[in-house]
Amino acid sequence: MNSRDQEILNQLEELKKKNPFKVPDGYLENLTDNIMNCLPEKVPVQEPKVTLYDKISPWLYLAAAFIGIVLLLKGVASLDISSKSGSNKADGIRSEVIQSGKSSDEEYLEYLEDRYTSYAMAEVRTNYE
Amino acid sequence: MQKQLYSEEEVIEQLRDPAKQRQAFTWVVDFYAEKLYWQIRRMVLDHDDANDILQNTFMKAWENIDYFRGDAKLSTWLYKIAFNECMTFLAHQRALNNVSIDDADSPMLEHLRGDVYFDGDETQLKLQQAVLSLPEKQRAVFNMKYYDDMKYEDMSEILGTSVGALKASYHFAVKKVSDFLTKDI
Numbered sequence: 001m002n003s004r005d006q007e008i009l010n011q012l013e014e015l016k017k018k019n020p021f022k023v024p025d026g027y028l029e030n031l032t033d034n035i036m037n038c039l040p041e042k043v044p045v046q047e048p049k050v051t052l053y054d055k056i057s058p059w060l061y062l063a064a065a066f067i068g069i070v071l072l073l074k075g076v077a078s079l080d081i082s083s084k085s086g087s088n089k090a091d092g093i094r095s096e097v098i099q100s101g102k103s104s105d106e107e108y109l110e111y112l113e114d115r116y117t118s119y120a121m122a123e124v125r126t127n128y129e
Numbered sequence: 130m131q132k133q134l135y136s137e138e139e140v141i142e143q144l145r146d147p148a149k150q151r152q153a154f155t156w157v158v159d160f161y162a163e164k165l166y167w168q169i170r171r172m173v174l175d176h177d178d179a180n181d182i183l184q185n186t187f188m189k190a191w192e193n194i195d196y197f198r199g200d201a202k203l204s205t206w207l208y209k210i211a212f213n214e215c216m217t218f219l220a221h222q223r224a225l226n227n228v229s230i231d232d233a234d235s236p237m238l239e240h241l242r243g244d245v246y247f248d249g250d251e252t253q254l255k256l257q258q259a260v261l262s263l264p265e266k267q268r269a270v271f272n273m274k275y276y277d278d279m280k281y282e283d284m285s286e287i288l289g290t291s292v293g294a295l296k297a298s299y300h301f302a303v304k305k306v307s308d309f310l311t312k313d314i
Contacts, residue, residue: 008307015256016275020249021170027180031166032159038184039191042150 135160141199154194158187161204164277165211171272172215172265174237174257176246182218186211201286208287212269219265237261252310259309263302270295271302 135156143153165186170179189210197206226236238258241247249257260268269288273279281292288295 004311005307008311009303011310012256012275012303012307015253018249018253019167020247020253020257021167021174021176022246022248023176024246027176028163028166031162032155035158035162035184035187036151036155039151039154039188042147 137203141197141203144194144197150194154191157190157203157207161207162187165207168208168272168277169211169215171260171276172269173218174241174247174261175244178218182211182214185214189214202283205283205286208283212287215269216265255310256306259306262309263305266290267298267302270298271306274299275303 140153140156143149144157146153162183166179166183169182169186170176173179173182186207190207197203222236238261241254241257247254260271263271266288270284273284273287274281281295284290284295285292290298
């Protein structure tokens, strides 16, 4: 470091020793009080009471939801089974009608009458036996 | 609590107790307020502005004291709030005066010349002009090291800059200030 740089550093050190900034009279002495007087009082937050119901209610809701889902699925499943068996019967009859070559309502009724007659004859035979 | 008896561990413990919090905060203000005031004053130069920023700093600290976990020193935390408040203020001033960041020192210097609370001679005024010519963050680094001889590690926590970068920043700040002071000689 040359002498000029050292001289500048010395000058900076000297300048640091004198504070050119002033404050109003009594400012620093009353600083703490002035600051604290501006701070609001803190209201202690009361923690809400937690009851037994508050603790178990989420589990109750969960259980109720689970039961509801199970019942819904069972209901959907039973509906599905009954509609499948009904449709199977109707499909079987319609296929017989179509295979016979007859497609009109009258032909369908004729077919039902034939089937009913065979059931009635079977019943009569049973009664005589 | 007298300043020389201030114990940070004890104060932090009492700050966590709602019944003792306000008294403990009074000790914090009593211990740090003046130091913070001068740091702020050297950044913004005007007494009234510095007073406002100091009040805002402690107001924010008070509002958030429950969230202070004690991971960092209380002083670091307070200085960080004060620094951020200064930066916000200076940005607002630039916007109000409609000046660019490169030219922001001119209105402040003119104000300083006529300020009743500035008692410096021409050399002191020239030093302030030199410091004002530094970018704001570098100015903060210069003030913290030059006036308060703050440790680089503490500065690093406050400013969020590495120690190496801070050392370089201070070195160049001193160079710029020195060149400014000697340029008319």
